[in-house]
Amino acid sequence: MPANELLKTIKQIVKDTVNAGKPATILYGTVNAVSPLSIKIDQKTFIPQSQLQLSRNVTDFQIQMDSADGTKTSVNVYNSLKKDEGVTLLRMPGGQQFLIIDRTGGYSVNGTGVDGSASAINLSAAVLAYKSTVESVAADYGMTAYVPLILAVMMQESGGNGKDPMQSAEGEYNTKYPKVPNGITDPNYSIQCGIQELHKALQIAGCKGPGDQPGISMALQIYNYGPAFYLGRADGKWNGCKTWSQAAAAEYHNATGEGDPLYVPHVLRYYRISNTGTVGANWAKLKAVGDSLLGTPYVLGGNTPHKAMDCSSFVCYVFTHSGVKNMPRCTAQGIFDNYCKAISASEAVAGDIIFFKGTYNCGETITHVGIYAGNGTMLEEGGTQVQYTSCTTPYWKQHFYSYGRVK
Secondary structure, eight states, rough: OOOHHHHHHHOOOOOOHHHHTOEEEEEEEEEEEEEEEEEEEEOOEEEEEEGGOOGGGGGGGEEEEHHHHHHHTEHHHHHHHOOTEEEEEEOOOOOTTTEEEEEETSSSEEEEETEEEEEEEEOOOHHHHHHHHHHHHHTTOOOOHHHHHHHHHHHHHTOOOOOOOOOOTTTOOOSSSSTTTTOOOOHHHHHHHHHHHHHHHHHHHHHHHTOHHHHHHHHHHHHHHOTHHHOOTSSOOOOOOOSOOOOHHHHHHHOOSSSSSTHHHHHHHEEEETTTBBBOOHHHHHHHHHHHTTOOOTTTOOEEEEEEETHHHHHHHEEETTTTTTOOOOOHHHHHHHHHHEEEEOOOBSEEEEEEEEEOOOOSSEEEEEEEEEEEEEEEEEEEEEEEEEEOOOHHHHHHHEEEEEE
């Protein structure tokens, strides 16, 4: 079902449900079989193909793309459902027909390598159309495990649109085209240059693999700012940074006026790390809600999503609205006392909660809280905004109190 037909169908469903005076129902299921298609809702409920309508998000289709010579080329996008994939369905009026809107998480591409695995999520059809090209070029540079990361970068840079999809014209590996924004007019060459840029950034950052979030974060910021973010600048405006943090990214931008200080969280909207044995079952749900609040300003006592929050209101909101745990607004101390049991650092996985003490004087022992994101990082409302940041810096080590797991 093309996008325009999907929109018409959803509008009609909304109209019908309003007329009927009954709310529309969103369901989540799993592909039980593909030929014929069958969706499993729970242990007893299966929806057969005869009751399913499919949007283009879950079918194979063709798109037209610009070639290097200016002509149009038809590209096949193979996006049909596979067994065990999760899907989001909209129950249509009457209750006997269901529209599969998308996969849970959108288009995805998986990859594995040293130090865990990862997937690119919420990719556009235009980005997905470059997947085979990216895989081929990535193999030439030993970057196969990083294909999901490359696609996530492309999604942030261009959404797969234009002739310089990796926005690599201004990088050092472009030797054929003008070094100006969108200067490259050959998408394949853009991908070659961009992959080399990212490969170098990963090396400088000392990234251990696709699941090394601190290394990935540093590499992404280097891709955006250039190696000077890590190494320092000759003009003295920046002395270098060996551990990525949102604060450091902002400081570099303020000092130089260059790049995107939110580049890392922007790319991480399309990149999900799944380290075997280090990710809790609820992390994907928590991350989805938390990521939707990235950049929300920090205001002590704030409790307004997307406008003003503090550390505890952020954690309470994420756990409540992800469906993981109903957690009415309280302080960081209250979260620990009322909703958590203490666990050791060796037990902590992404999706657990991390607590700190003595960060300011508020009359309670625990004064700051964040959601542990694995690999020494946390998702927090702190500093100036909701952000991913390292929780292993000297400051946070000094103020660490405990990890907690919701009861």
